[in-house]
Amino acid sequence: MRERLVGLIGNVVAEVNERRDEKIPTENLLDVSLYGDAGVFDSMHLVNFLTLVEEAIEDEFDVEISLTSEKAVSRRVSPFSRVSRLIEFIEEEMNENAETTAA
Amino acid sequence: MSDELDRRDAPDRRDELAERFARLGDRPAVIDKGRTHSYGDLAHAIRTTADRLRERGVAPHEAVVLNADFSFGSIATLLALYLNRNVVVPLVAFTEGALRTVNDSCAPRHLVKVADDGSELVVEPMAAADPGAQAGTEPGAATPEAYRPLVEAGAAGLVLLSSGSTGAPKAILHNLDTLVAEKAGSGDRVGSRTTNILMFLLFDHIGGINSLLGVFKVNGTAVLPARRTPEEICALIEEHGIRLLPTSPTFLNLILIGDYHRKHDLSSLRMISYGTEPMPEELLRRLHTALPRARLLQTFGTSETGISATTSESSESTYFRISDENVRYRIVDGELQLKSRTQFMGYLNYPDDSLTEDGWFRTGDLVEEKEDGFLKVKGRAKEVINVGGEKVLPLELESILLGSPLIDDCVVYGRPNSITGQSVCVDVKPSGPMTRAEARRHVREFLEGKVEPFKLPAKVNLVEELRVSERFKKQRIRA
Incomplete structure (x- = not known):
């Protein structure tokens, strides 16, 4: 699962990079900070990026999750501080989604 | 008593x-x-x-x-x-x-x-x-x-x-x-030839009531449709030599997309009046090309104030003037306010908060006014999308996107998120086969350079049909 998510986010970053002058580094993807002091996105581009990730997840796993929810934003450790944390958040959301669907 | x-x-x-x-x-x-x-x-x-x-x-x-x-x-x-x-x-x-x-x-x-x-x-x-x-x-x-x-x-x-x-x-x-x-006048405007007017707008809608009273004003003939499909409406226009068709931009686009204007002879149409929602400029251009003999008139009205008599700057212009002696207008903070003799008496189930203290009706429509008094509707105030404080008007984007040969129709709306408040989304009805990734790329490329970057849609959905209300308006407000 984790590997598929890393690959999926890598693809989205590649798509975003096509239109960026200042490319987002892809070699240490998990350590890339998305938003904040060292973040690669401003708030608007962050939303666009997360929307692309949501779509990719929907296409690949056929699950709809929100990465821009109040829950995502209000976490003590922000899922947007590093790609690895975003992946953790996605996994949690997908698990929760699976449980709700099963129940 | x-x-x-x-x-x-x-x-x-x-x-x-x-x-x-x-x-x-x-x-x-x-x-x-x-x-x-x-x-x-x-x-x-x-x-x-x-x-x-x-x-x-x-x-x-x-x-x-x-x-x-x-x-x-x-x-x-x-x-x-x-x-x-x-x-x-x-x-x-x-x-x-x-x-x-x-x-x-x-x-x-x-x-x-x-x-x-x-x-x-x-x-x-x-x-x-x-x-x-x-x-x-x-x-x-x-x-x-x-x-x-x-x-x-x-x-x-x-x-x-x-x-x-x-x-x-x-x-x-x-x-x-x-x-x-x-609205029904005294009937002294009688020509020898009767004017056939199609009752496209609904019987329980201010536009429909206005169309009907407009028929009586000229002692004309109301032609009633059995169904309001593009096919049926165009067939009726041909069969009865309809001269006036009051309708909505969304419905006119359905006629063009389905090529019904080529399948039926619509040359009797002298005037098409469009209202109930703003007209995208690109669609107006397409319409004028497809039906060059018909004058295209923007009507303006609300259920609360009635329909005002208007004059369009031209058949290719979405600028119009309110040329109705019964109606006065003013623009406050970009919003059009009206006072008319056919103003409603009040809501039976809501407070009259759409009226200002001095009795003007707040239409909720954002307009711009040129120096010569011509107005243009830019969109509904409540449909404005707020992306982190930047304002986006759906009509501006829709109007540009309709210029793409790959897009039959589209609707732009805001989607809430907890980061920027809202983000811009567009549902696209493509003119041919297209994947979501292709649509996203096309929308972005088509808009880039034409609008500010914050207006570029974050999300692009492909749809087979757009959500259209029973009154043939695009639905932009989502539950």
């Missing part, structure tokens, strides 16, 4: 209308399902229906629900209720929500249904919501406070339900005497 009775004996404009129709004799008034009914027939039907209503206990100033779409019978019944000074609540679709609103706010006494040709009339009692106002009590005894000014003026009323995209529909009360006097 005696005062009211006195007035009933006085000569009445209401009777003048039926009188005028009677004098027009064989002139065609209504074409309904291929059958032509003359003005003489209509005058007769109005009078006999008014008699039948009275016989069945429908007293003046009682609220009556008229459950019907446009038909010869429903038109005659509407005017009979006007003759009888009732408060008419026309309802095309008798949905649970509409019924609840009517019961809760309109104090209805009777439900009337009528055969399309007017031959049969069914009058059923309706339980009034007000416990003190049960059906069968003395007429006028429990007239709701809101109807009091109508009773005092000896006037008929009209209640229109707004299509409310959120919450319960608003019940909007009009003075029907005023509407008829302003």
